[in-house]
Amino acid sequence: MAEQIVQKPFVVAIAGPTATGKTAAAVSVAKALGGEVLSMDSMQIYRGLSIGTAAPTAEEMQGVPHHLLGFRPPETPYSVAEYQRDARQAMADVLARGRLPVFTGGTGLYLQAVSHPLRFTESGGDSAVRQRLQQEAEAPEGPQKLLMRLAVVDPESAQRLHQNNTRRIIRALEVFEQTGRAMSESNTDWREQPDEHWLIFALTMPRDALRKRIAARVDAMLSRGLIDEVRALLSGGVPRDAQALQAIGYKEIIAMLDGQLTEKEAVEAIRTHTAQYAKRQMTWLRGDPRVRWLDVTDYPDTETLHTALAQWIRNEMERIHAEHR
């Protein structure tokens, strides 16, 4: 009996901290290997947040199809669970067209959600329940009480959470109240293998260089009209506490428009917050053994980097093909 070889499809992901050139690299790789780009960025999914999230412009896309960008109204919250569903659908579509999915973006959890068979609760956020729990958390001894309550209904989650992390404690309690089941019950084993061969790369550079890139990028955002973009969102009726407006670059400009910060202070705050975010992105990726790192400063120019990256991907694909023969 001839053995039926079911070849898993290849999927590429280009991750890394912000401002390292992921967007351009993804487009290059997609062009070189016949791919389409899929965003894995928790803020670029919102419509109207282009400048501050450094979403690719039409010119930067160079004719390569892009997915999962700017499709969500900014007044609506979005979540990993929804991203997982949307991203897998988009990935399946790209594969059905016989093209290579090239994910790119900096949201670590989103990468995990698409590249691992994780399962999330169906229930979305319930603001009434959430508000009530938040009030309870603010009472004296509130956090302790909430954690003890969680320990009764969902001991596994309670054990993993620090008492001060009321945000996650509240979410776990909320899920239990809505579904009657412990959040941890739906957890799947990390060791379950995905249905695709994931080739995951991360672009990086020394911290000082990154800081300079970030500073320059924030200046560029302002000169491209970030303040007007924020004004337009606000006058379009997006509430100030919308999840979309908690993004770096937006919350600070809003504080400036409200007179709480000078423009100089706002710019400084955006830079600092972006650098801190970049640090957390690195921490996240360092913990993933699948990630192959590329220090962009090791390459004389981006063209060389892109060529090397595309070649690396081809080699990996060939190696995996050979293994499965």
Add this chain to the structure above:
RNA sequence: AGGGGUGUCGUCCAGCGGCAGGACUCUGGUCUCCAAAACCAGGUACGGGAGUUCGAAUCUCUCCACCCCUG
């Protein structure tokens, strides 16, 4: 040149004779449910020298640096 003031982590500030502390920054980390979020952990300082004292960041003298005022 004369008079006054200030020198404490990278930054801003507390400590005013008895173990040098906080906030922010920074560094490392956590993570299957708001993730550009939330949370945890860690490092670093008394301007230099001399004196008083059992004991000095703290009191005295001196030098240095910076700020203000007068000329």
